[in-house]
Amino acid sequence: MRGGTLVMATSQVGAGINHGVASGVGIGNVSSKIFASLVHLDANWDPQPYLAESWDVSDDQMTVTLNLVDGATFHDGMPITSADVKFSIEVVKNNHPFTGMWAPVNSIDTPDDLTVVLHLDNPHPALWIAMSDVLMPIMPKHIMDDGTAINDMKGHPNNTAALEGDLIAVGSGPFRLTEWNNTEKIVMDAYEDFFIPGRPYLDSIIYVITPNEDTMMLGLESGEFDTGGYASVTNADKVANNANLVANPDELSGVGSLNHLQFNMANDVISDLRVRQAIAYTIDRDFIINNLHQGQTSELLGGIHPSSPFYNSNVERYDVDLDKARSLLAEAGYADGLELRIHYIPGPNEQQLYVAEYIALALAEVGVDVEVVQSADLPSWAGMFFGGPDAWQMTMNAYFNWGDPVIGVQRAYVCANIKPGVFVNNSAYCNEKVDELLYAAAAETGFDARKALYDEFQEITAVELPFYGINALPIYGAHQTYVMNMPLGTWGSLSGMENVWIDK
Structure with a gap:
């Protein structure tokens, strides 16, 4: 039966929860589940539909039209519209350290709630990467556009799990944040009204913060953790010789x-x-x-x-x-x-x-x-x-x-x-x-x-x-044999993981 709770061990954790305003594996791990992006990338770097269900690119590659999926909502039930996409791009452009991602975009039109038109100064060879899982979170304009300066969004409560009430952060992705302690653990539960029918398969994801990679490896070997990433070649050898673990030597390739x-x-x-x-x-x-x-x-x-x-x-x-x-x-x-x-x-x-x-x-x-x-x-x-x-x-x-x-x-x-x-x-x-x-x-x-x-x-x-x-620097991944359908694409576990489940 598809479902279950996935316990992920990580030695990397960010100071916030939104990878649209900061960089790093630690922040991307969590953010890519809380926030949906415009597209997924497959193992060949080709864009696949996600919040954008289709698109059209002009012959000169200077105009890109995105058609958003109908019926997608944020975790507070508000609809995701073209205005949110435009706002999110502007937030990333004004806050993220990767200044080249959105620099060619000089204007954005939103002719209706489900259409976004990007106008570029020049062709952008990395545009689809910039719109993918761990780089382009779609954020709630109705919450974040509250008078906070567009270039001062890092400290917004929605990016620091500091909103009041049950929703400590409002995202657009397959999982909603329910507990955030960046020294111990981070808990995310499935968003029941996620726009892809029947997804996510998992009931919840728990990130356990394990600053010591060797400690994390002991937890993988004992079965305490379901999955984890690591960079030690010594630990990679241990996993390769452990029949109870499935190794992914190209994790986060x-x-x-x-x-x-x-x-x-x-x-x-x-x-x-x-x-x-x-x-x-x-x-x-x-x-x-x-x-x-x-x-x-x-x-x-x-x-x-x-x-x-x-x-x-x-x-x-x-x-x-x-x-x-x-x-x-x-x-x-x-x-x-x-x-x-x-x-x-x-x-x-x-x-x-x-x-x-x-x-x-x-x-x-x-x-x-x-x-x-x-x-x-x-x-x-x-x-x-x-x-x-x-x-x-x-x-x-x-x-x-x-x-x-x-x-x-x-x-x-x-x-x-x-x-x-x-x-x-x-x-x-x-x-x-x-x-x-x-x-x-x-x-x-x-x-x-x-x-x-x-x-x-x-x-x-x-x-x-x-x-x-x-x-x-190598980045390896490993998971227990009962963890099914772990993503093997470009970003690996730095994706929504809406198709993963536990088979036990």
């Missing part, structure tokens, strides 16, 4: 997760290219991959994921050269040594802590004394990005590509996205030529032309080092 050392170029010491290059020359990327990661990850040389057709491997590698590193440090005025700090984003030790500790040891060989700074949790780590140029110098970080460089890459490099925030251009890197290349690629629909633009972008940034690429 669409996010394109990267593991790299990020530099704060607003900091006086790190702003010197010679210092960043000296650091790069001390790091043995092959050692990290082959030893710390047991040969189970692939090298990363730039800001685009190695699986992307736009990846360029013919860039500056900074192969280990300790003499060169010492020479560069001396040129920069640090012949007698230097003290630095390295933070790391909370995550699996082998990807974050151990790499940070290795980098500290490697830099000691060239006279740089590095303090490894631990953060209690993700919000504590993220807080340093609001502390000014001296709050941090370098950090292990994990930006995601989110399907297309115009969405997940551009936001980390363009000058206009230097601002306080998380997963924006936190490096404070600004190069007008790079801006020109990225904006041109965002408007280009021909593959060869886009590839050439992104190749040159990667060549420049590999030399200038706002980031030093280390490895493609």
